[in-house]
Amino acid sequence: MxxxxxxxxxxxxxxxxxxxxxxxxxxxxxxxxxxxxxxxxxxxxxxxxxxxxxxxxxxxxxxxxxxxxxxxxxxxxxxxxxxxxxxxxxxxxxxxxxxxxxxxxFSGVAFSGPVVGTISGWKDLRAYRVGVVRGVRYSNEGTEGMERILANDLPQLFDLLEKGRVSVVVTSRVSGSVEVARRGLTPSIVVNGQPLYERxxxxxxxxxxxxxxxxxxxxxxxxxxxxxxxxxxxxxxxxxxxxxxxxxxxxxxx
Missing domain, CATH: 3.40.190.10 (Periplasmic binding protein-like II)
Structure with missing residues (x-):
């Protein structure tokens, strides 16, 4: 040995x-x-x-x-x-x-305003209209069958949230946090609950x-x-x- x-x-x-x-x-x-x-x-x-x-x-x-x-x-x-x-x-x-x-x-999380209840799992999203980026596998599969809008990219996704067309969006914690900071939306838009997807x-x-x-x-x-x-x-x-x-x-x- x-x-x-x-x-x-x-x-x-x-x-x-x-x-x-x-x-x-x-x-x-x-x-x-x-x-x-x-x-x-x-x-x-x-x-x-x-x-x-x-x-x-x-x-x-x-x-x-x-x-x-x-x-x-x-x-x-x-x-x-x-x-x-x-x-x-x-x-x-x-x-x-x-x-x-x-x-x-990698953490996929929900971002929302204060009127949305705590998101502890995919099932909690069913109460809301959700936004996800088209083609992103984990978020597209996790929200399958829900009332949702598909965005073409991250800026469009947060446009939907900022304009009130969706109540919650699901995206990467890092990229979402950067987009929130870029738009000056802190603290009105925050990470809601625990990660929905982690790898x-x-x-x-x-x-x-x-x-x-x-x-x-x-x-x-x-x-x-x-x-x-x-x-x-x-x-x-x-x-x-x-x-x-x-x-x-x-x-x-x-």
């Missing part, structure tokens, strides 16, 4: 040394990760994973792209990693390997850099235990909300 553990550690260190050698021209080893463009949650993820890599003595640069193109780019090895995805992408993209520990989560989110690396996985996994776990991960996540969200309120840039930077 000791011999096997020693061999495993040596393998990880040798693999990492080989990867670091490819970045020898830079003062700090740099890894390039694709991300979905124009996504508030992905912007937060770039801050969080930037800190994770930084704690390991590396730098992460993000490459914003449309969702499908980002996967094609990272899975082919043209990028070193995929910033943030749901569990199970390795089934369709076997060259993308997940870091086992999730570092962010953990993971970082993926190309199999060429598989030696990084145990290091990233251990660092994410350490940061969770120390509270550092939650602190950088909260800071990233605060920056998004402030930018939305002031009309500042929302560009994802490390």
């Amino acid at each position: 000791i011999k096997n553990n020693f061999s495993f550690v040596c393998g990880v260190l040798l693999g990492l040394a080989g990867w670091l050698a490819t970045s020898a021209r830079a003062e700090t080893p740099t890894l390039y990760a694709t991300m979905i463009a124009n996504s508030h949650l992905q912007c937060m993820a770039s801050k969080v994973m930037g800190r994770v890599y930084g704690n390991l003595g590396m730098r992460m640069e993000v490459l914003p792209m449309p969702a499908k193109r980002a996967l094609a780019y990272s899975s082919s090895g043209q990028a070193d990693a995929e910033l943030l995805r749901l569990e199970g992408f390795s089934k369709q993209y076997p060259d993308l390997l997940p870091v086992p520990e999730p570092y962010l989560g 953990p989110l993971y970082h993926y690396v190309h199999r060429d850099h598989a030696a990084l996985i145990p290091l990233l996994d251990a660092e994410i776990r350490r940061m969770k235990a120390s509270g550092e991960l939650q602190a950088i996540t909260d800071q990233a969200l605060d920056e998004l909300l402030l930018n939305a309120q002031t009309g500042g840039l929302s560009e994802c930077t490390q």
Whole structure:
């Protein structure tokens, strides 16, 4: 057992040394990760994973792209990693390997004004006219058969809510909070109740850099235990909300 553990550690260190050698021209080893463009949650993820890599003595640069193109780019090895995805992408993209520990989560929640009762589950939405974005699977399925209006995008969804055409909208907690801040609707429009839908989110690396996985996994776990991960996540969200309120840039930077 000791011999096997020693061999495993040596393998990880040798693999990492080989990867670091490819970045020898830079003062700090740099890894390039694709991300979905124009996504508030992905912007937060770039801050969080930037800190994770930084704690390991590396730098992460993000490459914003449309969702499908980002996967094609990272899975082919043209990028070193995929910033943030749901569990199970390795089934369709076997060259993308997940870091086992999730570092962010997706929450689908209800936003409403004060006249709406507490929403504790999908069934509570049946009492109201609901707005959801067309084509978003979890919210479209969760409100199937209810009185609802389908919006084409997030701004149109909150137009419906602000104009009173719907009483409740269901969308991502992060994106919805940013839209509320952008419109100056706080505190008249708030998150109502507990999440209706939750999923953990993971970082993926190309199999060429598989030696990084145990290091990233251990660092994410350490940061969770120390509270550092939650602190950088909260800071990233605060920056998004402030930018939305002031009309500042929302560009994802490390």
